[in-house]
Amino acid sequence: MYKYIIKRLLMMIPVLLGVTFIVFFILNVSPGDPAAMILGDQASAEALAMKREELGLNDPLLVRYFNYIVGMLHGDLGTSYKNSISVWSQVTERFPNTAILAICGICVALIIGIPTGIISAKKQYSIMDNCSMVLALIGVSMPVFWLGLLLVIVFSLNLGWLPSQGMGSGGMDLVKSLILPSITLGTMSAATITRMTRSSMLEVIRQDYISTARAKGVSERTVTFRHMLRNAMIPIVTAVGLQFGQLLGGAMLTETVFSWPGLGRLMVDSIKSKDIPMVLGSVIFMAVMFSIVNLVVDIVYAYIDPRIKSQYKKK
Amino acid sequence: MADNNTLLQVKDLVIRYETDDGVVEALNGVSIEIHTGKTLGLVGETGAGKTTLAKGVLRLIPSPPGKIVSGEVLYDGKDLLKLSEEEMRKIRGKHISMIFQDPMTSLNPVMTVRDQIMEVILQHNNISKKEAEKRADDMLELVGIPAERGHEYPHQFSGGMKQRVIIAIALACQPKLLIADEPTTALDVTIQAQVLDLIQKLKTRDNTSMLLITHDLGVVAQTCDYVGIVYAGEIVEYGTLREVYKDMRHPYTKGLMASIPNLVENVRRLQTIEGLMPDPTNLPKGCKFSERCKYATDKCREKVPDMVNVGGEHMVRCILANEEK
Numbered sequence: 270m271y272k273y274i275i276k277r278l279l280m281m282i283p284v285l286l287g288v289t290f291i292v293f294f295i296l297n298v299s300p301g302d303p304a305a306m307i308l309g310d311q312a313s314a315e316a317l318a319m320k321r322e323e324l325g326l327n328d329p330l331l332v333r334y335f336n337y338i339v340g341m342l343h344g345d346l347g348t349s350y351k352n353s354i355s356v357w358s359q360v361t362e363r364f365p366n367t368a369i370l371a372i373c374g375i376c377v378a379l380i381i382g383i384p385t386g387i388i389s390a391k392k393q394y395s396i397m398d399n400c401s402m403v404l405a406l407i408g409v410s411m412p413v414f415w416l417g418l419l420l421v422i423v424f425s426l427n428l429g430w431l432p433s434q435g436m437g438s439g440g441m442d443l444v445k446s447l448i449l450p451s452i453t454l455g456t457m458s459a460a461t462i463t464r465m466t467r468s469s470m471l472e473v474i475r476q477d478y479i480s481t482a483r484a485k486g487v488s489e490r491t492v493t494f495r496h497m498l499r500n501a502m503i504p505i506v507t508a509v510g511l512q513f514g515q516l517l518g519g520a521m522l523t524e525t526v527f528s529w530p531g532l533g534r535l536m537v538d539s540i541k542s543k544d545i546p547m548v549l550g551s552v553i554f555m556a557v558m559f560s561i562v563n564l565v566v567d568i569v570y571a572y573i574d575p576r577i578k579s580q581y582k583k584k
Numbered sequence: 585m586a587d588n589n590t591l592l593q594v595k596d597l598v599i600r601y602e603t604d605d606g607v608v609e610a611l612n613g614v615s616i617e618i619h620t621g622k623t624l625g626l627v628g629e630t631g632a633g634k635t636t637l638a639k640g641v642l643r644l645i646p647s648p649p650g651k652i653v654s655g656e657v658l659y660d661g662k663d664l665l666k667l668s669e670e671e672m673r674k675i676r677g678k679h680i681s682m683i684f685q686d687p688m689t690s691l692n693p694v695m696t697v698r699d700q701i702m703e704v705i706l707q708h709n710n711i712s713k714k715e716a717e718k719r720a721d722d723m724l725e726l727v728g729i730p731a732e733r734g735h736e737y738p739h740q741f742s743g744g745m746k747q748r749v750i751i752a753i754a755l756a757c758q759p760k761l762l763i764a765d766e767p768t769t770a771l772d773v774t775i776q777a778q779v780l781d782l783i784q785k786l787k788t789r790d791n792t793s794m795l796l797i798t799h800d801l802g803v804v805a806q807t808c809d810y811v812g813i814v815y816a817g818e819i820v821e822y823g824t825l826r827e828v829y830k831d832m833r834h835p836y837t838k839g840l841m842a843s844i845p846n847l848v849e850n851v852r853r854l855q856t857i858e859g860l861m862p863d864p865t866n867l868p869k870g871c872k873f874s875e876r877c878k879y880a881t882d883k884c885r886e887k888v889p890d891m892v893n894v895g896g897e898h899m900v901r902c903i904l905a906n907e908e909k
Contacts, residue, residue, distance in 0.1 A: 475646070477689040483644055484684075485704040485753065486676035489669075495703075499694050574694055575737040 273581040274568065281560045288556040289341070289549070293334050296545045306543050307350050324350075337549075346553065347546030351539075356550035359535065364554070366436060367524070367531035370454065371516035373447050377455025378462050378512060383505070385459075386466020387493065390474060401463060408460025417453040417526035424449060434528040450527045454520050458512040465508040469501040476500070502573045510566030517562060518555035589619040591793045592641070592680075592761055597655035599633075599640050602648065606865035610636040612817040613655070616795075618761065618810075623787070623794040625804035625825075627840065628814030629861055634797045635685070637814075638763045641795070642682055643672055659761070678708040681754035682763040683783075686770045687746035691738040697749045698724070698734030701756055708757045723752040727782060744775035748782065755786050762787065763795045768803065780807060801844060805829060810897075813837045816862055816872035822891070823898035833900040835877045871902070879904055 304320040305312065312320075321327055325336065340347060346356040385405075389398040425433035437446040473479065474497060482496040521533035528534070532551055539547035571578040599611035611633045618624045626634050639645050641657055643664065657664040664675065684690040692700060701720035706713070721731035727748040738746055747767065754762060764783065768776035784807060787794055796808060804811055804825070811828045813821040813836065821834040832838050839857035859876040862868055868875055870885040877884065883903060891899045 477684055477686055478692040480639075480644055480682075481684060481690045481750070481753070482692065482703075484642060484676055484682040485707060486673040486678060487703060487707050488673065495695075496692055500692065576693060576739050579739070 270571065270578070270581055274564070277564050277567065281557070281564075284560060285553065285556055286338070289338065289553055290334065292549055292552045293337060294330070296548060297330060297333075301543050303350050303543060303545060341553070346550035349539075349544055349547045351542055351544045351547070356546050359547065360532065360550050360554050363530060363532045363535045366529065367520075367533065368517060370447065370450055370520070370524070370529060370531060371513060373451035374454030374516050374520070375458060375509065375513045377451050378458035379509065381455065381459035382462030383466050386463045386505075387470055387498065389463065389467040390470030391493065393471065398467075402467070405460040405463045408456050409464075411457070412522075413453060413457055413520070414522045414526050416456060417450070417523055420449045420453060421526070436530060446527075450520075450523050450529055453523050453526070454516060458509075458516070461512060462505065462508055466501070466505050469504040470497055473497050473500045499573065503570060503577075506566055506569055506573065510562055510569075514559040514562035517558045590617055591620045591660065592616075592618040592795075593656075593658040594637070594641065595656040595658065597637065597640055597657065598653040599636050599645060599650065600653055601650050608649075608864045609867055610650075610817055610864060611640065612867070614814075614817070614819055616812055616819065616822070618793045618795060620760070620793055621791045622809040623796055623807055624810040624812060625796045625798060625808035626812045626814055627799060627801060627804055629799065631861060631864070632814040633817040633864075634814055635765050636817075638682065638765045638795065638797055641763060642676055642680055644676075644682070674708070677704045677759070678757045679759055680761045680763065681757070681759040683747075683750055683754050683765065683767045685766040687743050687750055688770065690750055691746055693738055696735050696737055697729075697741070700749070701734075701753050704753055704756050719756070720752075723756050724749075726786070727752045744771055744779060747771060747775075747779050751779070751783060751786070755790070755792070758790050759792060761793045761795065763797075765797045766799070767796075768800070769798070776803075783807075801840065813840070816867060817864065818872060818888075818901060819891070819899075820873065820901045821899070823896065827896055827898040831894075831898070833894055833898075833905045834873075834902050835879055835904075836873050839876075 302317070302321075303324060303326065304317045308316055308320055325333055328336070337347070344357065346360070348355055349359065385401045389401045392398050421433040424431045431448055432442075432446050433449065435446060437443050478500075479492060479496055482492045487495075518532070520531075521537050523529065524531045524533040525537055532555065536548060536551040538544075539551065571581050594614060594616045596613045596615055597611055598613055601608040601610055614633070614637055616624060616626075616637075626637065628634050636645065636650075640652060641664070643652070645652065652665060655665070659675065659679065664672065667675070691697070695703075698717065698720050701723050702713070702716045705711070705716045705719050709716070711719075721734055724731050724734055729745060729748055729752075733741075738749070741749065747770075751767075762783075767783065768779055771779060780803065783794070786792070794807075796804070798804060808825050811821075811823065811825055812819045813828070813834065815836050821828060821832065821837045828837065829841075832841060836857070839855075842855040843857065845851070845854055857876055862872055862875060868885065870883075870887055871877070871880070871889050874880040874884040889901050889903045891901050892903075892905045894900055894905050
């Protein structure tokens with residue numbers, strides 16, 4: 270098992286190299302001169318040239334990529350073009366905000382998604398099932414920012430119950446500020462998780478071992494949770510993991526709508542101001558987070574399904 | 585017909601599956617009877633309704649689409665079809681257990697085999713977890729699996745071993761009736777004999793009755809006291825093993841027996857029964873077998889023949905039963 274984890278961690282290296290290469294390349298071929306951006310329109314040609322030299326922009330692309338990787342290995346993600354603060358400190362400062370929002374969002378999604386999925390599967394084709402499937406379809410197709418704006422209009426502007434912007438100043442304030450963005454984020458994930466739970470439950474619901482369990486005389490509740498849900502868990506965990514990984518990477522739209530000072534908004538702002546090191550740093554950070562969540566999901570598999578565990582042991 | 589020895593009596597059980605493509609008439613008025621300590625073998629082709637009958641007795645027919653339309657299932661004088669779900673759960677596993685066809689898929693893959701045996705013990709006995717564990721281990725030993733292997737998962741066992749675990753689960757609470765739905769179909773021939781011996785041994789020990797479903801006439805001859813031949817959701821011939829095997833009356837039973845490969849004579853082709861079983865969504869009006877029967881007359885196609893007693897406990901559903909031999 271440990272061997273497997275170490276192997277998976279090592280496998281993250283090529284993934285991250287690939288991600289950095291693609292992002293680095295795209296950002297460097299996109300138009301706009303970072304030197305002009307930093308020094309402003311009035312800067313003289315000499316000053317611009319000097320700045321370019323200083324930033325290393327005159328080196329060939331591959332050399333710059335190599336230098337960047339070397340820096341990254343030393344824990345240096347570069348310095349922001351905009352305000353000369355180190356990218357690493359900015360990203361790590363914003364990450365906890367994103368993390369807390371992601372955790373609340375996924376909780377909302379789980380609380381809604383899993384029970385709805387189970388009920389839908391157990392009462393397949395009932396009114397309940399049809400309603401929840403229609404709602405789930407609306408949930409996945411609804412633009413997030415639109416839902417966010419609607420919630421703001423109803424609960425902040427009209428009713429005035431909850432704040433619409435920012436994180437508040439800790440304590441109850443924070444809890445209140447979390448509610449709307451969490452619901453916004455959670456709704457879409459809930460829809461995906463509902464659908465996944467339903468289809469995965471339907472797959473196990475007619476299995477022979479469910480008949481065996483029923484023939485033992487155990488209650489329907491036990492049959493549902495101990496026998497069906499545990500066996501249906503793998504695809505559900507996969508879906509939850511993917512959703513959570515995405516949320517951890519910063520929900521750009523939601524964070525923008527609610528002015529949430531998280532990673533997603535940092536990235537949007539950096540893209541707008543062509544702050545290449547900042548964009549690059551955030552993307553790499555997100556990629557790392559995503560890989561870690563995926564690894565955790567794979568480890569959780571082993572605890573759910575003994576067959577997978579015995580496979581891991583062999584590797 | 586019913587006497588003090590009767591443990592289970594099924595009367596005119598009708599079960600249908602209502603699907604989008606029409607109503608599948610899976611079981612059309614089946615009556616059987618099982619005496620304490622005796623074994624009834626049900627023989628028939630795939631799709632004849634044997635499994636539906638077995639699941640119907642335990643009320644395990646998936647609904648929808650399945651529906652028990654009418655009939656009675658009398659166990660110890662109580663009609664199981666009238667019990668509440670709660671009361672029915674006390675019957676399942678404790679009084680009547682079931683062994684399913686395919687051991688490969690009948691065990692929960694994410695639970696250890698000990699936990700799966702313990703589950704049924706804890707459900708029906710008010711005992712501590714430790715005691716239940718002890719009993720589960722005893723059960724494992726009894727079916728020939730070392731108790732140390734109890735913490736292993738089903739995928740670590742072979743097919744025959746899995747079927748042993750399933751037998752251990754089914755017999756853990758010493759039920760009065762065991763329903764075995766083709767318990768050996770999915771196993772190698774060598775393992776089949778072992779598993780059948782094991783079932784026989786445990787059955788004799790606890791004086792358990794058994795409903796054995798199979799399409800293997802040899803297995804029936806070896807293990808059963810009574811035989812019922814099932815065709816298109818009806819019993820066409822019923823009697824003691826001796827009566828049916830020595831003096832078969834229904835053309836379908838004769839066809840089945842004739843299709844057993846003969847090792848003594850030099851036969852180039854296996855005997856078959858011409859044609860296929862009728863479509864259960866569109867059954868013929870009269871005798872269900874009339875389409876394939878070489879003795880069929882117009883009278884056969886008019887109405888379903890009644891069960892006729894041809895001596896002893898031997899019953900046949902054929903208008904010619906008493907005429908020709």
